[in-house]
Amino acid sequence: MPAGFAAAREYLANSASLVEAELRRQIEVRPDTAGKLRKAMEHSLFAGGKRLRPALCLAAGELVGGRREDVLPGACALEMVHTYSLIHDDLPSMDNDELRRGKPTCHVAFGEATAILAGDALLTEAFGVLASSHAEADRVRRAIAILSSAAGAEGMVGGQQLDLDGEGAEASVERASAIHEKKTAALIRAAVLVGGVLAGASNVELEELGRYGQSLGLAFQVADDVLDHTSTAEEMGKSPGKDADQGKLTYVAAVGLKAARKHARALSHEAVAALAAFKGRATYRVLAELATLAVERKK
């Protein structure tokens, strides 16, 4: 992580411990889970991710003055959905990855069937965790609708299908952007919106948070494409250059490295600009720094 960004670093660290403790509790309150399934879920859930989505969810909730305990189940649900998507994307019939965050992927460690089931279970339980929030029932209902829509056929799952369909196709900015928007930005935007909704944000606030999340999500994915082209395996914790090798439609393939870097920074600026109305609020600085950090990170 580059120097500076003190507020974002501290918030990421604090929210990661909060969310990890709650995720462990959520596994423990399901004691009747088959042993191998539970181990596979834990293997991927506690593999040392950045916990960016839960941090965004919690920070968005605090930004609009919500109670942390109302928002925490949303933060956990987001991380569970993100983790399930990594498990399924890594499968042999998908991206066929053997390494994730420097550890064997779920199917390498537990076999393909159990990896599929661990992903299914995390996705299913995410909605149960969200439904357990003590926020007003109508806010919970809306948060579930937002998460389902962002993760489903028109969102993340649809993005993975486009990604698979597009392997070997000619790279264009439009095509790469469409994949990024569904595959990555939709869930990052949902993280921010779920936090806002559970905390009781107004519709105007939700619109601003949505624009922030959308720009940040796209910035994050363009930066990821750049890192895939420039990093070493040690820095990435996974095989670099793999997307390009598989003929995936990356932003770098479409416009080149220099223009991609520039575009990521522009998106990051857009994200910060979307927060203008929140200047001076509790987590404004955290969210603004996270938007910058998303494009300045090394992994």
Added chain:
Amino acid sequence: MPAGFAAAREYLANSASLVEAELRRQIEVRPDTAGKLRKAMEHSLFAGGKRLRPALCLAAGELVGGRREDVLPGACALEMVHTYSLIHDDLPSMDNDELRRGKPTCHVAFGEATAILAGDALLTEAFGVLASSHAEADRVRRAIAILSSAAGAEGMVGGQQLDLDGEGAEASVERASAIHEKKTAALIRAAVLVGGVLAGASNVELEELGRYGQSLGLAFQVADDVLDHTSTAEEMGKSPGKDADQGKLTYVAAVGLKAARKHARALSHEAVAALAAFKGRATYRVLAELATLAVERKK
């Protein structure tokens, strides 16, 4: 289907058309779904299932006097979760089935990656459909918690893991029952409970509905084990004897055919008995007949 059971037959037919029309609408209101993903979802969703779970959901809602439009999203969600589970169970790394309801399974028709994604999308969208119910928000929240719990790590997904773990293990009544309870009964019970909750059932009514659903679900799965041992491929629409060939822990393997048949009927009687307090209500006869039909069916 055996003769008689007029009320159940008519209800199944009517609710199937209602639910299929609503499922088609739910696919249509997600127009931005990648073409191949949408086709795969439709392939499995409209493959001519019995639509037992949605019928149970709707009938339970009517039994306690609820509005059909409040319950219909629950019925659709149940069928979507059931369909996703069939798609994933059929995968090469799981049961490796090539035929389902007389048609090629999803991965045979669309490839393994798209089949996994179609299952993921159906599971994800199921919660979105449920969240769209216009029932009171707290009822919706509770219905989502019930569905997640029944389908998740301690329910259906956990049952599939136990099923895989148990292949080749010694058959015992306890082990076969534990698998049945999670893998099949949990979701059938949830179908009844989701209908009840969305319709505003009291806690006492929910307890009775839960006992009905649990007994019916177990009866259904024991009857399935019996059919797997006795049917022809034409009757089943899938390969008969396959569970036994794969060394799966079936109830028939544990106690023999005759005792299994007897047990299925006893469970079916228990289901009907659990409905005693509802005698004379709108869909009492339908639910009682469905419990009998579950063990008298030929496929």
